[in-house]
Amino acid sequence: MRIAVFLAALLSVFLQEAPAADGKSKLPPFNKADVPPAPDYAQAASWLDKPDDPDRFGVDIFWVYPTVLYDTSAWLMNIERKDLIEGAAMSVASEAHAFSGQANLYAPLYRQMNLAGFNLPEAERDAIVAYGEEDVRRAFAYYLENHNNGRPVILAAHSQGSYVLTQLLVHHWGKIGVEDRVIAGYVVGWSLTEQDLKDNPAIEICDLPHQTGCFVSYNSVAPGKQSLSPLIQPGAIVVNPLTWTRDTALAPASLNLGSTFFNEDGSSETLPGFASAQIADGGLAVVAKDPKRLESRFFAKGVYHSFDYPLFFENISANVAQRTQAFLTGGK
Template identity: 70%
Template sequence: MKFLSARTLSFSMIFSIATLLAASLLFLAPSASTSDADTLPPFTPADVPPAPDYAEASSWLDLPENPDQFGVDIIWLYPTVLVDNSAWLMDITRKDLIAGAAESVATEARIFSGQANLYAPLYRQMNLAGFNLPEEQRDAIVAYGEDDAKRAMAYYMEHYNKGRPFILAAHSQGSYVLTQLLVDYWGKLGIEDQLIAGYVVGWSVTHQDLKDNPAITICEEARQTGCFVSYNSVAPGRQEASPLILPGAIVVNPLTWTREETLAPASRNRGSTFFNQDHTYQILPEFASAQIADGGLAVVAKDPARLNSPYFPQGVYHGYDYPLFYENIMSNAAQRIQTYLDARK
């Protein structure tokens, strides 16, 4: 698998990824606990749960009640929710894991749900502990989730899409899987001209990825379509503390929607959105600035303590990649949708 072999991450960095992602309370089922590769038995094919059947509604985390409500679709790949010591691969019938994944729909994907028909496939994602395995073993496990995402996309295009333009969006392990699919298949599917934009947030799209597949285009301005956005949020100077920022990472600033390295002041931030456990939320305009630096998105927040977590390295804001720029992303999705539709009138 080109994606993993092209990225030379140390095992200590990989373990840090597991620690980082496992702790994101925003997306975990209440009973979840951090897993470790040493506490799980060796992975065998007998441990593989049944593959999702995307002809069944139960294989989708979310399907639109009225698929014709909007003239645009969004496909959402949720972040990591399998973090306990129960299995190497997510069983998509487990109610606690479904509930954890649903949190991302109620919070992150909510950015897009008011302007597009939401499709969110369940997939057999890898346990976070898998990131700490040797590459060959890791590849063998993560391949199941990647194959699921590929089949879900194919089923969606054949049975649900009906020629509509679409947005691709993901976070964390969802973006990891999406990046692999882009590197391997983008430009070969025949659906590329239907893409409004892709938000591949919380993972790195790198210059090596673009070299491996020149069909992938990174967004350069706010109304550009057919392109992809990627960034990882950190406090200034904390880029090396984030193992999600890979060598050669390409960053788009969500306050300017360009790759310019000039500081975008907090005055350009329409609102950071923070969710409570009951899904109520608070919008804080001008909460944070953003600047591209050293492969990361350096963020200065008015109240950085609000972004701290005992589970995250100080200054690594991975769990807040979407919330920090919530209103700007929502507005940008609307801009790109309108641009796309206007060009095809």
């Protein structure tokens, strides 16, 4: 599968796979008897990616991939399906590539929820997502015990990966025992909310570019299109990836080190100064030099979900280096 094909699939997250005419999912009702076997993280087959040389870098990244299950086959991803594994792997080659050359990447496979689950009532949705959350929790615990070797770690995800990671943070952060080893978390393409912080005050949101032990969250939209984004939840807290603060002033495009777009042949194009960004109404309002480049047939016009990483690709890469340096030198 080429990168462009994967990105087209990624564009469909939360919107494609429309419900049937009666508003119900095309999938049969969720049945626990149909839940696929849980991954065994002692087995290589349960990992999407692990480094060939785990000592290459003194820092690790733990990556949780976005939605790749959006057909009508099942409510939960079977981690043995090669087509889904291939789709998940392309997120490493595109979005997670922003972290390349700086950290050893670990990415577990997990039983993610079908895209159609986002049409369910919240209680039903969370009951299905809980399988993926538990998988990621177990994968992280296995990674810490068997692979981490005391190295600092970056947490990163997009879309459903960020949703799962958010659930894990709300339920477990502050109790894992390695929080002081985490450089930062990039929980992009979902909302960390005021309610999340009330539910777990141990979660800290970033407000400085060199701050460590904190989390970044944002959802990209055109100005005024916040209400059209299904990713922006009530009380969403936003960090601007051009300033790495929560300042609501406009961050001009001159601060954008480069938006990176991936081509069909696997090559990429980086455009400095492509877009500005401003925190507004729970979203990250983006004005791009060529907004047509951000359009798709899967999202409402002005919802730039699939470009959350590409729009600020070089700034993310630079910020990883900045936070890592601050962490290693004892900054906060």
